[in-house]
Amino acid sequence: MITYFEAGERELSFYRNNGFPKMTEANRLGVEKHWQEMRRMNPTGLFNRQIYSCNAFDDDGQRLAIGVNPVDYKTYKWARDGKRLIPGAYVMGNCMFLFDPRKEAFTLLQRSGGVAFDAGKISGIGGVLDYKQVDMRDFARYVEQATVDEIVEEVHLQGRLSGVALLGLYWDTETYKVEFAYYGEAEVLGVKANENKKVIEVPREKLVSFTRQNYSKIEESTRVHLNHWASKLASVK
DSSP, rough: OEEEETTTTTTTEEEEOOTTTTHHHHHHHHHHHHHHHHHHSSSSOOOOOOEEEEEEEEEEEEEEEEEEEEEEHHHHHHHTTTOOOOOOOEEEEEEEEEEEETTEEEEEEOOOOSSSTTTOOEEEEEEEEEOOOOOOGGGHHHHHHHHHHHHHHHHEEEEEEEEEEEEHHHHHHOOOOEEEEEEEEEEEEEGGGGGOOEEEEGGGGHHHHHHHHHGGOOOOHHHHHHHHHHHHHHHHH
């Protein structure tokens, strides 16, 4: 089940719990087998690294505390592809709905057919949260900076990025997947050449109809956020 948290609804905090994911020896062998199969199919497009995952949600109605842990990318891929419900195995992700005031349009990206995940899908600009040693009191700041870094990495901007604000996050109570959504404003010149993506410009007033008409083409996490935010973002002046 998907649960959505809007920024400001209640206090948000994070704590580290490195005892996850809990894996059996059979699980570990399955991870390695799956990874080698993927490398054979895509020998240059995959690399393993440590990323952040979530293992717990503690919500008392006033404060939401999220337990985080490191997990390697190949374990996440094994869990996701096999639809395995293992706390601490799924990714924590981020995206930004970037608004270009000059064009009065939101910039989304569509992946090419050669990427490892979600080929051909349309999404907000973002990625996964790489694991770094972060003081948990500064984790929210880290997520925001990582989201800004994704913007700079993926698209060419004219001028500075402004108005950056957390919209909210959702968590999946089965997989423990978490994804943050941000809003920002900048003039977008185009996608960077090495990103294997193309820009999709969606006029603000058409964001709701675009979401409805392209529902099956939109990447799952972006779809969850747009279900929650499209009508609100389309009406903001």
